[in-house]
Amino acid sequence: MAARFFSSQFFLSCQWWQKFSLSPQTTTEGFYILLYGYWTYGVFEKLGIPGPKPVMYWGTVARYNKVHYLDDIECAQKYGRVWGMYELRRPMLAVMDPDMLKQILVKECFTYFTNRRNLRLNGDLYDAVSTAEDHQWRRIRNIISPFFTSGHIKELFSIMKHHSHKLVLCLQSKVHNDEVIDIKDFFGPYSLDVMASCALSVDMDSINNPSSPFITHATNLFRFSKLLFAFQGCFPIFLPVLDLLGFSFFSKSSTAFFKSLLSKIQAQRKGSACQFVISLSVATGLTDHEIISQATMFVFAGFETSATTLVFVAYNLARNPDVMKRLLKEIDATFPNKAPVQYEALMKMEYLDSVVTECLRLYPPIPRLERLAKETVQINGITIPKDMTVMIPVYALHRDPELWPEPEVFKPDRFSKENKPHINPYTYLPFGAGPRNCLGTRFALVVVKLALVEVLQNFTFSVCEETEVCKLLSIITIIRPIRPIKLRLVARSTTSGNVDKCD
Ligand code: HEM
Numbered sequence: 220m221a222a223r224f225f226s227s228q229f230f231l232s233c234q235w236w237q238k239f240s241l242s243p244q245t246t247t248e249g250f251y252i253l254l255y256g257y258w259t260y261g262v263f264e265k266l267g268i269p270g271p272k273p274v275m276y277w278g279t280v281a282r283y284n285k286v287h288y289l290d291d292i293e294c295a296q297k298y299g300r301v302w303g304m305y306e307l308r309r310p311m312l313a314v315m316d317p318d319m320l321k322q323i324l325v326k327e328c329f330t331y332f333t334n335r336r337n338l339r340l341n342g343d344l345y346d347a348v349s350t351a352e353d354h355q356w357r358r359i360r361n362i363i364s365p366f367f368t369s370g371h372i373k374e375l376f377s378i379m380k381h382h383s384h385k386l387v388l389c390l391q392s393k394v395h396n397d398e399v400i401d402i403k404d405f406f407g408p409y410s411l412d413v414m415a416s417c418a419l420s421v422d423m424d425s426i427n428n429p430s431s432p433f434i435t436h437a438t439n440l441f442r443f444s445k446l447l448f449a450f451q452g453c454f455p456i457f458l459p460v461l462d463l464l465g466f467s468f469f470s471k472s473s474t475a476f477f478k479s480l481l482s483k484i485q486a487q488r489k490g491s492a493c494q495f496v497i498s499l500s501v502a503t504g505l506t507d508h509e510i511i512s513q514a515t516m517f518v519f520a521g522f523e524t525s526a527t528t529l530v531f532v533a534y535n536l537a538r539n540p541d542v543m544k545r546l547l548k549e550i551d552a553t554f555p556n557k558a559p560v561q562y563e564a565l566m567k568m569e570y571l572d573s574v575v576t577e578c579l580r581l582y583p584p585i586p587r588l589e590r591l592a593k594e595t596v597q598i599n600g601i602t603i604p605k606d607m608t609v610m611i612p613v614y615a616l617h618r619d620p621e622l623w624p625e626p627e628v629f630k631p632d633r634f635s636k637e638n639k640p641h642i643n644p645y646t647y648l649p650f651g652a653g654p655r656n657c658l659g660t661r662f663a664l665v666v667v668k669l670a671l672v673e674v675l676q677n678f679t680f681s682v683c684e685e686t687e688v689c690k691l692l693s694i695i696t697i698i699r700p701i702r703p704i705k706l707r708l709v710a711r712s713t714t715s716g717n718v719d720k721c722d
Contacts (some may be wrong), residue, residue: 677711678711
């Protein structure tokens with residue numbers, strides 16, 4: 220790319236700068252600025268990998284219009300299942316080929332693709348399991364994994380039920396006269412309260428205190444600075460300086476809030492041994508700093524992802540009354556007369572599982588995964604150079620019409636007991652895959668399914684005038700609707716009678 224720039228007609232055209240009365244020194248500086256802006260852009264051409272044309276400094280980000288993962292769909296249509304792109308100046312190899320994904324995420328995880336890219340600006344969360352690397356990551360992941368086994372999650376079920384019950388009470392008190400609600404106002408605090416209770420052993424009761432600082436700080440953890448992201452992307456050379464100066468993608472005041480809260484909890488050691496921070500404090504070999512980071516990460520990784528999933532399930536059910544009707548039947552058959560929800564029975568509900576699974580296909584909260592190549596390696600004949608970020612466009616993969624016929628349609632039966640065995644696991648990645656997949660998969664599914672069943676035992680969702688067709692917003696971390704999803708909740712008088720009402 221640089222060579223092409225040097226030899227361009229524009230550059231060689233004799234003393235063009237004189238026309239603009241620029242001094243030779245300014246011209247040289249300008250030239251270096253231009254050169255720097257283009258420097259990295261020849262990588263994929265050399266490797267023979269197709270992809271969209273980058274724009275100086277902006278790379279291929281300039282194409283994104285509004286939502287970067289929608290652009291992934293366009294690129295996949297144009298270039299196939301492997302293409303090269305540039306996030307500002309940083310080359311990224313997009314891979315959507317299931318065979319390659321198996322190699323990258325599973326077979327070569329410990330050898331070449333152990334880590335995500337680490338931009339270093341993690342502030343106090345530098346040792347959270349999601350950002351830690353290599354040996355430190357394996358050590359921490361091994362220590363905290365037992366917390367996420369089904370046996371342990373079952374122990375936490377009564378804590379979750381305490382919060383799902385509060386969610387239903389809160390909806391009952393607010394939903395008078397078929398009132399229209401912003402569904403996130405309820406599922407957000409529910410998810411946060413579950414995370415806080417299970418991870419930090421505190422009952423924040425944010426469902427009844429919507430203006431609590433806990434909600435503000437947990438939400439702020441997701442508000443990455445776009446300016447900082449753009450600056451480090453254009454000038455990665457300054458990353459060590461930014462790190463030294465204490466710049467961080469995670470809000471400093473919010474991480475400080477969690478740090479001080481957790482230090483107090485740890486000192487008091489109040490709560491049950493099954494709660495995350497307490498169980499880690501008992502001789503696990505983690506340092507105090509590592510424990511605080513894992514507990515903060517728990518809230519960070521679990522809160523928005525689970526809440527967003529619940530919001531999208533409610534939205535899809537409201538738009539698909541037939542699906543909701545079938546789900547209500549399953550719920551009423553499993554827990555007759557609003558019987559209390561039991562863990563084993565909940566986990567065995569097949570249609571509920573299909574509904575949640577299909578929703579995560581259409582709206583995977585994390586639309587892109589990534590791994591960093593530690594060394595140059597060949598995967599299925601494609602050379603991936605050392606330090607290259609491999610980006611996995613999950614959103615586009617889940618809407619690939621060759622893999623998912625009628626990809627835009629919400630069809631839970633794709634994941635029925637009969638159809639499930641025919642699905643290639645590397646075409647469906649809402650929780651990632653391999654040794655570095657989502658640690659909280661099981662936990663999240665219980666949190667989501669429990670809330671859905673308890674809410675649907677008491678209400679049905681329906682669309683109303685205020686319900687807009689959901690458009691997505693591009694943010695650096697997770698998928699979010701641009702505008703709040705407004706739905707009407709209708710109270711169910713009896714469990715079976717209402718089933719007929721919703722068609
Ligand atoms: C519906 C909810 C959730 C979704 C869709 C989700 C999705 C994901 C995805 C896609 C990844 C990256 C996986 C990869 O790179 O292969 C991830 C990582 C992670 N998730 Fe989740 N997640 C959810 C809920 C949770 C919850 C509730 C927790 C904790 C309680 C959690 C803890 C983590 C952790 C610790 C990682 C990093 C794992 C590592 O680097 O070793 N997640 N999640």
